Each structure stands twice: as C-alpha cells, then as structure tokens.
Amino acid sequence: MRKTAVAVAFGAAAGTYEDDAHLQRLVAIRLFRRISALLSAAPPLPGPPHILEIGCGTGFLTRSLRQYRQDAELLVTDLSAPMVAQCRRHLGDAPGTTFLVMDGEQPCVRPPRAGFDLVCASLALQWFGDPAGALAAWAELLRPGGHLAFATLAAGSLAEWRAAHTALGLGAGVPDYPTAERLAMLWPSRGHGHIQIEPISCVYPDGHAFLSGLRRIGAHLAVPDRRPLSPGALRRVLRQVSRPAGFAVTYQVAYGWFQKDDLLA
Numbered sequence: 001m002r003k004t005a006v007a008v009a010f011g012a013a014a015g016t017y018e019d020d021a022h023l024q025r026l027v028a029i030r031l032f033r034r035i036s037a038l039l040s041a042a043p044p045l046p047g048p049p050h051i052l053e054i055g056c057g058t059g060f061l062t063r064s065l066r067q068y069r070q071d072a073e074l075l076v077t078d079l080s081a082p083m084v085a086q087c088r089r090h091l092g093d094a095p096g097t098t099f100l101v102m103d104g105e106q107p108c109v110r111p112p113r114a115g116f117d118l119v120c121a122s123l124a125l126q127w128f129g130d131p132a133g134a135l136a137a138w139a140e141l142l143r144p145g146g147h148l149a150f151a152t153l154a155a156g157s158l159a160e161w162r163a164a165h166t167a168l169g170l171g172a173g174v175p176d177y178p179t180a181e182r183l184a185m186l187w188p189s190r191g192h193g194h195i196q197i198e199p200i201s202c203v204y205p206d207g208h209a210f211l212s213g214l215r216r217i218g219a220h221l222a223v224p225d226r227r228p229l230s231p232g233a234l235r236r237v238l239r240q241v242s243r244p245a246g247f248a249v250t251y252q253v254a255y256g257w258f259q260k261d262d263l264l265a
C-alpha cells in the first residue's frame, strides 16, 4: 500500500535526513516566520496555545515552535515511527510536548476543549492522497478563529527533471503538483485562506547527487502508476541534466494559511 511505502521510505531515512534536507530546513524557517507573524497578530489567547503539527519529520519546524512559545502545548505527529523518534531525540526533554505516530490524513486525536489554536505541516501535504479531506479534518480540530498553516509543493516543482525526461520521450516519476488556483480550491468551508508561491532553486553537483539526496531524505518514491526507468534510460536522463555548473532544480513552494470563522467575532 502506498501509505506504508511512504512511511517505510521516510522511516529508513530518519538518520540521514537532516544532512540532505536543505530545502526542507529552509522551508520550515519560512513557514515558521509566517506562523509567528500570524500568532503575534492574533488577539492574545487566554491560556497557552495548543498546536498540532502534522508530518513533523526530524523536527525542523517543531524546534522553532518549541523555542518560540515555551508555554505552548505541542502535539507533534508523523506517519513514520522512526521520524517521530528522531524528532523526540532532537527536542530532548521538552515539557509540554507530546509525540504521536499518526496518519495526518485521518487525525485520531482528541483536541483540547476549545480546539487547537494552530494545526501546521511543513512539506508533508504533497504526500497525501486526499489533501482536501485532510484539510477539512484539520479544520474540524481547530477552535473558532484558529489557524491552519502549511507549506507544500506546487506546479512547476522539479520542472527541470521533468523536462529532461520529456526531451528523451520518457515520463518522470514526479507527481503533477497542483497550481496555486487548485490549492486555493482545497480550503475547507467556514473560513478563509490564502496561498502564496515562492520559487526556491537548489543546485546539485549532478543528477546523481540530486537522486541520492532524495533517497537520503526518504523522498524518492515515484508516483504509484509510473514504472521505474530502465538503468539505460536513467543513465540518459542523468547525462541530459549534466551541466558544468551543476544541476539546478526549482521547487515552487506553496505556503497556505487559513483561519476558521470565529462565530463570536
């Protein structure tokens, strides 16, 4: 099953993830900046904020959230048990932090009495089969006036890798990432949301380094209906992307934030 394969791939990479997750580290910082701006602009809460993180990985975003609000109650989750364990190791003894292995598409958590103040996910949503269903489930867990915040990949990501395949008459195993317009259609009802796209370029020494980097972070699974390339076809793709200045890959990172209607406002 696809979900098991995703969990196994990321689990196997939990120990090497942070050495190669340059994009993920950067995006977590950018998403955290948006979250902190969001929370600082909101009216002060009567108590500590309750935050649910989905797809925590090794904890890039988690550590920023923990440092930002030491009084926050953090529920930190991921589909992969080794990722959750690695995240817990990185955070050390952090009071107010609970870790849970959980499928973010079917969040089986009991929200605090009023609901979570924030549900967030950095670069996890692109692995989901039903992102609209997941966002609706997350919104259910929010208190009125609470926020969702996520980063995911949008159309145009990995365009250079895809173009190299197309030029050779081959199909790349990368998903058809949604456009900003498609993402904006995923917002749950009873609230309003925004999507912002930021292109980020990463340069790898060559195609081999790009592929081995994906493997070391566990993000190497091809889309389910794509047959793997033969070794000869893969060699041709790697030659196709080979440049003296290295292989530059663009990621179109979509940041989404949503506020649930506050019935009392």
Ligand SMILES: C[S@@+](CC[C@H](N)C(=O)[O-])C[C@H]1O[C@@H](n2cnc3c(N)ncnc32)[C@H](O)[C@@H]1O
Residues within 6 Å of the ligand: 006, 007, 010, 011, 021, 024, 025, 028, 054, 055, 056, 057, 058, 059, 060, 061, 077, 078, 079, 080, 083, 102, 103, 104, 105, 121, 122, 123, 124, 127, 128, 219
């Ligand atoms: C690219 S990593 C990002 C991890 C971390 N948020 C970061 O920014 O470094 C994607 C993470 O999403 C998790 N993931 C994938 N599908 C998931 C699901 N259905 N529910 C929860 N987590 C999931 C993976 O196990 C992995 O840890």
